[in-house]
Amino acid sequence: xxxxxxxxxxxxxxxxxxxxxxxxxxxxxxxxxxxxxxxxxxxxxxxxxxxxxxxxxxxxxxxxxxxxxxxxxxxxxxxxxxxxxxxxxxxxxxxxxxxxxxxxxxxxxxxxxxxxxxxxxxxxxxxxxxxxxxxxxxxxxxxxxxxxxxxxxxxxxxxxxxxxxxxxxxxxxxxxxxxxxxxxxxxxxxxxxxxxxxxxxxxxxxxxxxxxxxxxxxxxxxxxxxxxxxxxxxxxxxxxxxxxxxxxxxxxxxxxxxxxxxxxxxxxxxxxxxxxxxxxxxxxxxxxxxxxxxxxxxxxxxxxxxxxxxxxxxxxxxxxxxxxxxxxxxxxxxxxxxxxxxxxxxxxxxxxxxxxxxxxxxxxxxxxxxxxxxxxxxxxxxxx
Numbered sequence: 442x443x444x445x446x447x448x449x450x451x452x453x454x455x456x457x458x459x460x461x462x463x464x465x466x467x468x469x470x471x472x473x474x475x476x477x478x479x480x481x482x483x484x485x486x487x488x489x490x491x492x493x494x495x496x497x498x499x500x501x502x503x504x505x506x507x508x509x510x511x512x513x514x515x516x517x518x519x520x521x522x523x524x525x526x527x528x529x530x531x532x533x534x535x536x537x538x539x540x541x542x543x544x545x546x547x548x549x550x551x552x553x554x555x556x557x558x559x560x561x562x563x564x565x566x567x568x569x570x571x572x573x574x575x576x577x578x579x580x581x582x583x584x585x586x587x588x589x590x591x592x593x594x595x596x597x598x599x600x601x602x603x604x605x606x607x608x609x610x611x612x613x614x615x616x617x618x619x620x621x622x623x624x625x626x627x628x629x630x631x632x633x634x635x636x637x638x639x640x641x642x643x644x645x646x647x648x649x650x651x652x653x654x655x656x657x658x659x660x661x662x663x664x665x666x667x668x669x670x671x672x673x674x675x676x677x678x679x680x681x682x683x684x685x686x687x688x689x690x691x692x693x694x695x696x697x698x699x700x701x702x703x704x705x706x707x708x709x710x711x712x713x714x715x716x717x718x719x720x721x722x723x724x725x726x727x728x729x730x731x732x733x734x735x736x737x738x739x740x741x742x743x744x745x746x747x748x749x750x751x752x753x754x755x756x757x758x759x760x761x762x763x764x765x766x767x768x769x770x771x772x773x774x775x776x777x778x779x780x781x782x783x784x785x786x787x788x789x790x791x792x793x794x795x796x797x798x799x800x801x802x803x804x805x806x807x808x809x810x811x812x813x814x815x816x817x818x819x820x821x822x823x824x825x
Contacts, residue, residue, distance in 0.1 A: 442819055442821075443727070443817075443818070443819060444695050444696040444698060444726075444727050444728075445693075445694070445695040445696075445726075445727055445728040445732055445818055446693075446694060446695075446818060446819045446820070446821050447489075447490075447691055447692065447693050447694075447814050447818050447819070447820050447821070448691070448692040448693075448694060448788070448821050448823060449490050449491055449494065449495075449690060449691055449692075449820055449821065449822045449823070450688070450689075450690050450691075450692065450789060450823055450825075451494070451498055451690075451822055451823065451824040452823070452824055452825045453674060453688040453689065453690045453789060454490075454495060454498055454672065454673070454674075454690045455498065455502060455824075456686075456688055457671065457672050457673070457674055457687050457688060457690070458481070458498075458499065458502045458504065458672060459502070460685050460686055460687065461479070461655065461668055461671060461672070461685070462476075462479065462502075462503075464655075464685055465477060465479070465655075465662070465666065468659050469659075469662070472659065477648075477650075477662045477663065477664055477665050477666050478505040478506070478646065478664060478665040478666075479504050479505050479506075479665065479666055479667075479668065480504070480505060480506040480507065480508050480528055480648070480665055480666070480667045481499045481504045481506075481507055481508065481667075481668060481669075481672055482507075482508045482530075482667065482668070482669040482672070483495050483496045483499065483507050483508065483509060483514075483518070484508060484509045484510035484511075484514060484530060485510060485514075485812050486514075486812075487673075488669070488670065488673050488808060488811045488812050489691065489733075489811040489812045489813065489814045490673060490690055490691055490811065490820070491820045491822070492509075492514065492517070492518060493517070493518060493521040493523065494820075494822050495672075496518050496521075496523045496525065497521075497522075497523060499525075499672075500523065500524075500525045504525070505526070505665070506525065506526045506527065506528055506547075506665070507523070507525050507526070507527050507528070508527070508528040508529075508530055508667060509527060509528075509529060509530065509546075510529075510530050510531045511529075511531060511533075512529065512533050512537045512540050512541060512544065512546070515527050515529060515544050515546050516540060516544055519544050519545075526545075526547065527544070527545070527546050527547065528546070528547050528548075528549070528573060528607075529541065529546045529547065529548035529549060530549055531549070531583070532548070532549065532550075532551065532555065532583055533548060535558055538558050538559055538561070538562035539562050539565065539566070541559065541562065541570065542559075542562045542563055542565075542566040542568055542570055543566065546570075547570075547571040547572060547573060547606050547607070548570075548572055548573070549572075549573050549574075549575040549583065549584075549609065550572045550573065550574060550575065550593075550597070551574075551575045551577075551583050551584050551585045552585060552593070553593060553596060556572065556593070556596065556597055556600070556603060559572065559602075559603065560600050560602040560603050561602075563602035563603065564602050568602075569601075569602055569603065569604050570602065570603055570604070571603075571604045571605075571606035572597060572603055572604070572605065572606060572607075573605075573606055573607035573608070573609050573645070573648075574590060574593060574594050574597060574605060574607070574608050574609065574645070575609050575610070575611075576590045576608065576609065576610045576630060576633050577610070578610045578611075578626040578629045578630050578633070579612075579613060579622060579625070579626045579629075580610070580611045580612070580613050581613075582611070584610065584611070587629055587630075587632075587633045590608075590633045590636070590637060591633070591636045591637050591639075591640050591642075594608065594637045594640070594642045594645075595637075595640055595641075595642055598641075598642045598644065604644070605642065605644045605645040606644075606645055606646065607645045607646045607647070607648055607665070608633075608634055608637060608645045608646075608647050608648075609647075609648050609649060610626065610630045610633075610649045611649065611651065612626055612649065612650075612651055612653060612654050612658075612661070614653075615650070615651060615653030615654040615657060615658060615661075615677075616652070616653030616656075616657070616676075616677035616678040616680060616681055617653075617678065617680055618680040620657075623654070623657075623658060623661075626649075627649075627658065627660060627661050630649055630661075634647050646663075646664040646665045647663040647664045647665070648663055648664060648665035648666065648667060649661045649663060650662050650663070650666040650667060651667055651668070651669060651677075652668050652669050652670050652671040652676075652677045653677040653678070653681065654666075655668050655671065656671070656676070656677070656681050656682070656685070657681060657682075669808075670807060670808050671685070671687055672690075673689070673690045673691070673807075673811060674687050674688045674689035674690045674691075674789065675687065675689065675795075675796060675797055675807040675808075676797075677806075678806075688789050689787075689788060689789040689795055689796060690789070691787075691788065691796070691811050691814070692785060692787070692788030692789060692790075693728075693733075693734070693785070693786040693787050693788065693814060693818070694783060694784060694785045694786065694788070695726045695727060695728040695783075695784050695786065696726065696727070696781050696782065696783060696784060697724040697725065697726055697746070697770075697778060697779075697780055697781060697782050697784060698725055698726065698727055698780070698781070699724070699725040699780070700722055700723070700724050700725075700772075700776075700778065700779075700780055701722070701723050702720065702721070702722050702723075703717050703720070703721060703722075703723055704717070704720055705717055705718060705719055705720060708761075709723060709760045709761035709769050710739075710760070710761025710762040710763075710764060710769055711761070711762045711764065712761075712762055713761075714739065714740055714761055714762055715740055715760045715761035715762075715769075715771075717760075717771070719774060720774055721771055721772065721773055721774055721776075722771075722772040722773065722774070722775075722776040722778065723760060723769050723770065723771060723772065724746075724757075724769065724770040724772050724776075724778055724782075724784075725767055725768075725769055725770075726744075726767065726768050726769070726770060726784050727766060727767055728766070728767070728768060728786065729763055729764045729765045729766040729767050729768060730763050730764070730765055731765045731766055731815060731817070732766070732814065732815050732817065732818050733810075733813035733814035733815045733818065734763060734768065734786055735763070735799070735803050735810075735813065736762065736763045737802070737803040737804075738759055738763055738799065738802060738803060739759060739761065739762040739763045740758075740759060740760070740761065740762070741758075741759070741802055742758070742759040742763075742794070742799065742802060743756045743757060743758045743759065743794060744756070744757060744759070744770060744784050744785060744786050744794065745784070745785040745788075745790060745792055745793065745794070746770065746772070746778055746782060746783075746784050746785075747782055747783040747784070747785070748777050748778050748779065748782050749777065751783060753777075754785075754790075754792060756792065756793070756794075757770050757771060757772055757773070758770070758771050759771075770784070786799075787799050787810065795807075796810040796811050797810075
């Protein structure tokens with residue numbers, strides 16, 4: 442196995458799912474309502490964590506549905522024995538309609554042409570396709586207009602080869618401190634659902650809440666919620682109250698493969714952007730931007746180095762530019778570090794760094810940090 446690997450702490454994923462469920466149950470109970478069902482996103486290889494393992498874990502934890510972004514993601518999960526109900530978030534191509542049927546997917550739909558294509562495929566397969574009507578209330582991505590939703594819902598309801606499994610929308614700023622736009626979306630979506638129900642179409646789970654709305658908008662939970670990043674241990678933004686004990690699931694680590702003492706004035710890495718101002722020890726680690734460790738962390742990122750047989754850990758800075766396959770660390774004068782000591786680039790350790798800290802440094806979000814960890818980095822699963 443390579444020196445660099447991503448350790449996936451399945452116990453943390455289980456913990457997060459249970460924390461989310463307990464939170465949903467508690468808030469729903471206090472409001473005198475019923476707790477919503479849960480659809481967990483395992484798209485993009487479960488945000489880089491490994492879709493097969495995380496999908497199976499979610500099913501073991503009693504999650505009601507799973508969600509993917511592409512048909513081939515779903516097919517791989519089916520081939521791996523994942524039989525849970527599966528929602529397809531993105532719109533598929535015409536030539537994928539038969540695979541949608543064969544895999545038993547429930548796709549988002551947004552127009553009559555797409556519905557007709559799925560119905561034709563369903564007839565060929567002698568089956569019925571469950572679909573979720575996506576309504577665009579302000580995301581501006583996919584979805585029919587609120588005005589068109591009741592008519593499209595009625596047509597789906599009346600088609601013998603289609604079944605309206607859900608009515609959905611999506612929030613772009615549910616994790617923002619300003620609540621005005623999301624509250625407007627909630628009102629608009631509630632009115633759309635009222636009009637659909639008023640037309641006599643009573644089937645389909647109503648759902649809208651991503652992680653941001655799970656945390657901040659109980660009124661948007663409806664029948665089902667769709668948590669994503671919070672399952673993997675991170676909050677969607679810094680604007681949200683951090684009342685839940687979410688634990689990062691992924692730990693990206695590597696090993697030191699070379700140590701060398703350099704003199705003042707010695708430059709390190711491409712571009713000579715790092716020049717030692719004192720005698721120091723440089724450690725080389727075989728991980729780089731081809732592994733998903735972003736080049737923007739050059740000269741500003743830091744890692745946790747475990748020394749003395751993993752008995753002591755300390756933060757040390759990146760020295761110079763991140764290379765495709767390697768980084769260098771400034772370990773300091775007379776460093777106690779030894780060759781092959783373990784290096785944690787991000788993970789659940791409270792001493793950091795976390796994927797969120799890295800995201801803040803390079804101007805992105807934790808989602809991208811974990812998704813970016815390349816396929817060539819082995820995933821190692823531990824369940825404790």
